[in-house]
Amino acid sequence: AKILILNGPNLNLLGTREVATYGTTTLADIEALCHEAAGRHGLAADFRQTNSEGTLVDWIQSAKGDADVIILNAAAYTHTSIAVRDALSAVALPVIEVHLSNIFAREEFRHHSHVSPVAAGVICGFGADGYRLAIDAASALLDRAKT
Ligand code: DQA
Secondary structure, three states: OEEEEEEOOOHHHOOOOOHHHHOOOOHHHHHHHHHHHHHHOOOEEEEEEOOOHHHHHHHHHHOOOOOOEEEEEOOOHHHHOHHHHHHHHHHOOOEEEEEOOOHHHOOHHHOOOOOHHHOOEEEEOOOOHHHHHHHHHHHHHHHHHHO
8 A cells, every 4th residue: 555645835944944843853854754654564655745735736636546545744735725625625535634843832823724624633743753653543544444
């Protein structure tokens, strides 16, 4: 089985971006951690990042028939993008929403997510480890679907 791991805008800057909030782990570190965690479960991981909302929509659309689960950190598009949400509804794959920071402990505008209503579950506030937790959750979800 295959997990598509999608990252939205500004996550390419992890490691140097708002270090107090997001830590010093880089996106390359997170990618390595994801491949390792997926491998432990015998899953393939396709890890991507884009700053563009349209590209995120394109990638979600093309997941249909290709991936079994989507792990999504849509970053700021989480709070703004109905297009991303509609794409997730269209492909109807299980989605696990991830945020490094605890969005509920931050500014009011981060408290609402357009992704959460169409997600199987949400992991936020555990930093880069959230990606590992999401992969563990994806594996459990796929096991449950099999039985
Ligand atoms: C984020 C939280 C968002 O509110 C923010 O816009 C991001 C990163 C996180 O991973 O904590 O860019 O998704």
